[in-house]
Amino acid sequence: MKIDMTVNGDARSADVEARTLLVHYLRDDLGLTGTNVGCDTSSCGACTIHIDGESVKSCTMLAAQARDTEVTTIEGMADASGELHPMQEAFRQCHGLQCGYCTPGMVMAATSLLKENPSPSEAEVREGLEGNLCRCTGYHNIVKAVMTAAGGA
């Protein structure tokens, strides 16, 4: 089926199988492989992206459901000159990543979290990231990164 959407500012059109998951469209068709797949039950959040500014797990929806939306993936976060988004920079400064597999989803979820709540408490950050799993960091430095990005640490 025919789909149109804007991905990281570019207009994209494609003809996809109706059952194509959005994450597979982004990865396999558009080559935007920064968005990762870590599970098959929408539990891990590695595939988190923004649709019209809201964070969404891109494995939970079909590509067709994203028709006529504005999609942002991790590839769209740094600015055109390559300067990291403040959340990406905070993760780097705070050593909020190790293997980096959950990181794109974490950054997208954390960015969305701060949009909704610009000055969260540590507990609110932990609660806000509950849908994103990391196996490397124990979350300590991820939480620190988000607090730093929020200017609260």
Added chain:
Amino acid sequence: MTAVMGTPMLRKEDPKLLTGENKFVDDIQVAGQLWMGMVRSPHAHAKVGTIDTSAAAAADGVHAVYTGAELAEMGLWAAPLPCAWPVTEDMVNPPHFPAAAEEVHHVGEIVAVVLADSRYGAVDAAELVEVDYEVLPAVASIAAARDGDNNAHSDLDSNKAYSWALEPNPEGVDAAFANAAHTVKGEFVQQRLIPAAMEPRGVLAIPSPAGGEVTLYSATQVPHILKVMIAATTGIPENKLRIIAPAVGGGFGAKLNVNPDELLAVTLANKLGRAVRWTETRSEAAFSTHQGRGQLQTIEVASDENGKISGVRVHLDADMGAYMMLITPGVPLLGSFLYTGVYDVPAFGFTCDGYFTNLTPTDAYRGAGRPEASYAIERAMDMLANEVGVGPDEIRRRNYLAGGGPFENLETASTLVFDSGNYAPNLDAALALAKYDELRAEQQSRRDAGSSKQLGIGLCTYVEICGLAPSRALAGLNYGAGGWEHATVRFLPTGKVEVVSGSTPHGQGHETAWSMIVADKLGIDPNDVEVLHSDTAISPLGLDTYGSRSLAVGGVAIAMACDKVVDKSREIAAHQLEANPDDLEFTGGQFQVKGSPDKALPIQAIAYGAFTAHDLPDGMEPNMNEQMTFDPPNFAFPFGTHIAVVEIDEDTGNTELIDYIAVDDCGNQVNPLIVEGQLHGGIVQGVAQALWEGAEYDVDGNCKNPSLMDYLVPSAMEVPNIQTGYTTTPSTSNQLGVKGAGEAGTIGSAAAVINAICDALSPYGVTDMEMPATPQRVWKTINNAKAGA
């Protein structure tokens, strides 16, 4: 240059990972690739009957379908999947092929493979394959295996795989128990764990039909080991194989194996002349990737009336699962030497029986044998403290090696020589950081007030074995390879440096740490160093990453290769400056004639001179390209004190970890940022074993919680911030004085948490708590204890 080692340099790896630029296996696409769809057994134990592949073969986009029997007939397998650690001469090792032909031995074992044009098409077609099974009784637990009513393998007459013993002093152990004033006995369950690295495993094999080469991209920790083993199991000449571990999203031991999918991809790509790939789904990973732990432990400790230990006796029954994978049988042995912990134990004995079950094979998972050992001895120490009537800190102090003071190269009862230690100051530092006395006062006041929220404080003073391994020590354990690591350090003509490392990172920050070592050794900027790794064509020699070995073996190899670069540079500098080599000093990246600061050469200029070879000493080889293979003389033994503080809601049984204090000693630190990150993550994995995780099986051998909906990997919600501190006792095993930090957190934390829970519930007479300490289990234990009281 000021020293960078010891500073928290930001990681070089991060920008690519933060922007999605890194390529994991599943990110790499190749024209004409075929996707494998695995047809997996739904039964834990069954004879494979007729397989009807016609519907699958006729499906759109399907290129081929092969059953296990057909694959065997095609002559793809020169040998079964390898076990590199036959722990005894008579160990039973049933043949294990990438796809079963006649009998399956665990749920999820592959019986046929479909090759299709697309990711979805492969899964669809696999569903169309119809397999008849004759279901056989399953052996779904260690207890069932031990009872022996059914055999996990029909052609074996027992489930026993091996018996192994470490009994240096059996008479001494018997005498210790015969004469003991106190004895305690703990029986503990080390439940099976699903490693759950966030990146699922995946493979992509790319053939060269005309040239005969095959390149395998695999989400692996061990490309070098994989290369040798693929050659041995497929018969494809080793020189025609190239293995690449691209960006790898965590491993924790789970990517330290030689797996059916890897062999299927390589052989089918080679046969079909097309790229072949597969990526496991998370729910599939419970069957397609090995699991960890799976032991029943019995530990007995004997002491005098003051709690001074006189003997320790341990027996394990260990669950191998359905087959021996790469180091399955050796995992309990890795722990065997640590059941005496940090204590002065005069007499020690260890025995282990390995059993086959019809469950997913077990193998290394973060710590591999050592978290289990630490758990047993540290739980037993708390039991002994209760028996003797002293605090958990005091019982430890009374038993520390060397009286808790500093030591070097001390032989222990388990026959190992600990490189260095200094335990009592480490305990003191942790107690101070935790404000231990205040915690105890708070605990008492809650008890006095009859609070329903009990506070528990748990200690663990662990030691672990890092830096695997001296090759001769591995020979003594019948391990099938050495334990060295290789490094190459070379100057490029423009003064930049390339380092080639045989250790293969998957999140540990090798590129950063190795650059720091080279920067300090050569007096150059760490950003002038490029670290190459994880591709057997670029880094042909290596033994990869596991057992907290990278820094203590691989990093030290780099330091020693740098020393060779400096030595050669000194000779060239002496020649060109017309000075005696002994009269040159090397500081800040520059050779200088002592006392003549104007007679100096920067190392980059010397390296350029080695490249042009216009003016080298007679007979010297051109270029600056030095190699080092380091075989460590001994292991390294990090240690530390972990303190868990839990709050238990008696009404719900919920345990909340409210604080966690860790004071670790991993010797000298290259990058404290990386050390701290390793500890945070390791601690949470151990906490997760204590509180939430465990692969559960029904009596038929079905895993009841294979997905991340049911298998409770913790989120940020469940864990607190972690307070860390350090003591520094340099290792004597290597020139950098480093030990290792990758597994320490996991090795210290499970015992600390369960000790805290038992401490919280001690007023009710609770002395043990099985892991994971779920609310239901805790609630039942509290209520049973109250009813019995």
